[in-house]
Amino acid sequence: MDKRLVEPDEGVPIADRDVLRPSPLPLYQQVKRHLVQRVLAGEWKPGQSLPSEQKLAQEYKLSQGTVRKAIEEMAQEGLVSRQAGRGTFVTSHSGNYEPFRFHRLFDNEGRRIATDAVSFVRVEDRSINARAAAGLQLDPGAPSTECLRLRHLDDQPVLVEKIVLNARLTPDIAPILSREEPPSIYQLLERDYNLLVTRVVERVRARGAAGEEARLLGLAEGTPVLEVERIAYSLGGAPVEWRIMVGETSKIHYLHSSG
Amino acid sequence: MDKRLVEPDEGVPIADRDVLRPSPLPLYQQVKRHLVQRVLAGEWKPGQSLPSEQKLAQEYKLSQGTVRKAIEEMAQEGLVSRQAGRGTFVTSHSGNYEPFRFHRLFDNEGRRIATDAVSFVRVEDRSINARAAAGLQLDPGAPSTECLRLRHLDDQPVLVEKIVLNARLTPDIAPILSREEPPSIYQLLERDYNLLVTRVVERVRARGAAGEEARLLGLAEGTPVLEVERIAYSLGGAPVEWRIMVGETSKIHYLHSSG
DNA sequence: CAGTGGTCTAGACCACATC
DNA sequence: ATGTGGTCTAGACCACTGA
Incomplete structure (x- = not known):
């Protein structure tokens, strides 16, 4: 009825x-x-x-x-x-449902760049950089936590990641990152801040390697590298993380299936 | 009941x-x-x-x-x-439902690279090149139609596309391409061959511009360019098209939203 | 065994398109 | 006024899980 x-x-x-x-x-x-x-x-x-x-x-x-x-x-x-x-x-990122579902970088053998060795170069609280501020819809100079890390593949450095978090959403996360060096930031956001990342937007560009990233990757300045700029949104639509990933693409590529 | x-x-x-x-x-x-x-x-x-x-x-x-x-x-x-x-x-690619839904390249103002001027450099029937053969699951030397075209933005060349079609699925398509110079290949596949593209897989890499593409784009050899390699599958799962798109990414980038 | 989600039915009312 | 898809109900049987 x-x-x-x-x-x-x-x-x-x-x-x-x-x-x-x-x-x-x-x-x-x-x-x-x-x-x-x-x-x-x-x-x-x-x-x-x-x-x-x-x-x-x-x-x-x-x-x-x-x-x-x-x-x-x-x-x-x-x-x-x-x-x-x-x-x-x-569901849970920490559970085994769909771990690393946002990782779209693969090596030439088709292996996902995700579970490999990660080393943390630097974790610090600082006022946000201009590009990340635009991505996270924050005022320039807002508080943020910035994290630089390096992924390895077969003992070779292949990917530099700079990760910027909105300090108002994830207060006091810097010491946790330094202490735990987690392979997945999103697990940590869910566990400690109840922030569930459900959507990411990524922009992919090519450019020449420069400065610190060139040094970390062991590349000559100007070597073509792939740059992936990601903004991650939590359930509800708030941007919680801005991230840039840079890698030499003789070794890695970005993969996307659609339909 | x-x-x-x-x-x-x-x-x-x-x-x-x-x-x-x-x-x-x-x-x-x-x-x-x-x-x-x-x-x-x-x-x-x-x-x-x-x-x-x-x-x-x-x-x-x-x-x-x-x-x-x-x-x-x-x-x-x-x-x-x-x-x-x-x-x-x-639904139809030709209809206005979701035109250009597979086009993920955008300029810096967020405009989709799709409706812009296209010029056809070359269309020819030839035996398939090795890389396209692998993508289309064909034997090396199988018959194919290869098409090279150039997209412009504000009168500047921004994107070179090389498109390879499996000649067994799309016989006699070369003269049609030459005659009509269609902006969307997928419209044509649907209209004339009843092939509906429903899924694409794309691999994105960075590398230095080389040879003909550098000349067409007006770039010095070695300038970093974005390369998108696409395989398009028709409803039913058969690979029908292999395509490579190359562009300088001071002007364009690849965009992907997920979740 | 009881409980769960997955499938299927038959019928109602609604907002909206079209003529 | 008619017909369409969109929502909602109430109840049936099924395959599967777990105690």
Whole structure:
């Protein structure tokens, strides 16, 4: 039976339903939005399971189908993953669901540049550089944490990364980075700051190697290098990280499949 | 009522249903597969509308919801697009649905490199070059059509494209390319060969400009340039085109959003 | 065994397009 | 006024998981 027949507008129940009422948005979108908030608030931690569709349908006083559609969209966006017979689980970068899914750099044998040795050259708090400020939508001079690291492949340096974090979103992260030297920044953002990176925008350019990066990579000045400039957005759309990766492309390339 | 109650297994009807029966695949997947075939066979041409959900449900003797799920997946994959109140339409590269969706090169003002002046330097039938052969999964020496063209931006040459097509899939395309000089090869593949490009894989590298491309772009030998190597696959998964694009990246960059 | 998500049905109302 | 896709309901059976 159609809900609108049963509850014309006022026989309305429950607190949760109040949250969902006034908007003209479809119910399943409202449910999705609400569930996403609850996941972000940590009500269910990464790896844990959400309540079953039945339970959620009862809680929101909606049909199972409506809740299902909300959860299906969340699954499609990678926030949760579903397993028939088991349940719906909050995905995690730290879990083994899709580690390194944003790493699009590969070596010539098709191996992903991700799990290799990383050395941290420098980690410091400083006022943000102009280019990163533009990317992170911050005023020039805003506080930031900047991190320079170097990836190796077969003991050869292949990639320099400069990573800039908005210090207002990730306060006191510098000592953590220095101490732990984590292979994945995004794991750390999720674990310590509840920031889930869901989307990145990358710009790829070619240019000649220069200055410190040339030295770190062991290249002559002017050698053609690939530059990947990345802005990472957290769930909700706030830019949390600006990153630039530079590597010589006799050894590595950027790979993208689409369709 | 559940269909399985009404039709245990043998009260089964209709030719279409026979096609869909023996497999263990969900019904909506079978419907999807069948509809995709019908679109590819040209039963509904790009821009035209499919029958309504109701009609298709009757035709397949299934519920509207099942047909809907099939069509929704097709829409998600971009084969059709849906408009409430109007219908479901076969998408087209020539139509205005998603033109140039594979073009990921932009200038520094954020404009897509796509609609600009194109000049054809050369179009010829020849035996395939080694690199394209590997990409297209062909034997070295297989017949191919090779096309070299140059894109301009504000009257400056910015991008050299070498395009190689598998002559077995696209016979006699050379004269068409020479005559029409189309801005989009994929429109032509769809119109004249019923090949719908649905997926591309791109590898991006940096290197020094060399030989003919340096001359065409007006660059000194060794100037860093961006090289995008693309393999385009048609619906069904056959590689139909290998393409290499080379440009100086003081003027252009490769952009990719993900998540 | 009970519980979960996955599939399928049948029917309702809605907003929107078109004529 | 008619027809379209978009939303929502209520209930069925299934395959799979885990205790």
